[in-house]
Amino acid sequence: MQDMTAIARPALVCNSQSGSHDETLRETIAGHCRAAGAPLAATFALPEADLPDAAALTEAGIDALLVWTGDGTINAAAGKAAGWDGAILPLPGGTLNLLSKALHGDRPAEDILADALAGRGRRLHPPIVRCDAGDAYITIVAGPATRWAEVRETLRQDGLIEASQEAPEALSAMLDAPGVRIAPDGSGYQAVILTPTARGVRADGVLTESATDVLRHGLAWLGGDFRDGPSETITTAAMLTLESAQPIGLELDGEMAELGRRAKFWGDVSKVAFLSTA
Incomplete structure (x- = not known):
């Protein structure tokens, strides 16, 4: 109750x-x-x-x-x-x-x-997603597309000129860097969005099948909310493992982190209570 x-x-x-x-x-x-x-x-x-x-x-x-x-x-x-x-x-x-x-x-x-x-x-006590890099109450974004988060922070702190200098690298990561997949045999994505739910961790794959998709994701990241970009639901599970050919970049509730090439994520509930007025 x-x-x-x-x-x-x-x-x-x-x-x-x-x-x-x-x-x-x-x-x-x-x-x-x-x-x-x-x-x-x-x-x-x-x-x-x-x-x-x-x-x-x-x-x-x-x-x-x-x-x-x-x-x-x-x-x-x-x-x-x-x-x-x-x-x-x-x-x-x-x-x-x-x-x-x-x-x-x-x-x-x-x-x-x-x-x-x-x-x-x-x-x-809201549901959360946990991993070795920390907990997330909103989302964990995993994969090379998180490079756009760094561009977004540069835009906020230093302005458009500095951010535009970093954008080509973020675009390259979105198009060319090794993606992430749900082990053992999931499809690859340039980012997987992990969201806590009462049923476990929901995984959505970021879609980058066309230049329009890539542009929409770049604009979504720079606008603040990456979830506005095109994506598809993959699965919901109590625990899942992501794999990549390179260390996996993360954004946990807006903060950057990194894990190895194979990382586990699991659902839990917050260890501290919150007050909701909705």
């Missing part, structure tokens, strides 16, 4: 150096908590502060961690808080905010927080 949970002693995680950080909204979040009779007990402002672990949150009596950042930082905060008996409330504070949208719908942080403070948040 998904219990409705009231918040009594919240803490906030934010990133004061993020390009999307808004100090006015930060004050609004703190004001909402005070008005609800649940003032912030602590604020962990990255990068100066460290993400709190389960022991620190328990010692401080925190019952809800408001993580107002992007998907990658929410992922990291959940990993640090594993085993804590409180709950994480993701608030949209990044570029895509996919986890916040999954748990709350596409709504502003103030509305989500108002519902949670009023006790309209449901406590749940």
Whole structure:
């Protein structure tokens, strides 16, 4: 059962150096908590502060961690808080905010927080995908097409000229680099998208059969959401293994990683609870 949970002693995680950080909204979040009779007990402002672990949150009596950042930082905060008996409330504070949208719908942080403070948040442990490189709450993208993620980050941080210098290499990887396949005898793809579901890990293969497919994928990556590109469903399984002729590049909830030429992925549930207001 998904219990409705009231918040009594919240803490906030934010990133004061993020390009999307808004100090006015930060004050609004703190004001909402005070008005609800649940003032912030602590604020962990990255990068100066460290993400709190389960022991620190328990010692401080925190019952809800408001993580107002992007998907990658929410992922990291959940990993640090594993085993804590409180709950994480993701608030949209990044570029895509996919986890916040999954748990709350596409709504502003103030509305989500108002519902949670009023006790309209449901406590749940969402499904995740696990591998030796870490956990994913939204998706793992595996394969050479993840090179486009690096171009996207360059575009965000350094601008169009710098990103355009990296684009040819990403295009080459999309067209020519060895792909990945589900062992032992699956078809090859330039990327496989792994999504956690209640039934296990869903695998979708990225389609690059034509120049139009490749262009659509490049635009999807640069636009932020790779899932907008053409793909086909391969399978859903409790565990699967990917193979490639080269080390497998990964994007886990927006963060880059790499595994060897053969890597296992399996379904699990989050080791920390989340609050959903959807």
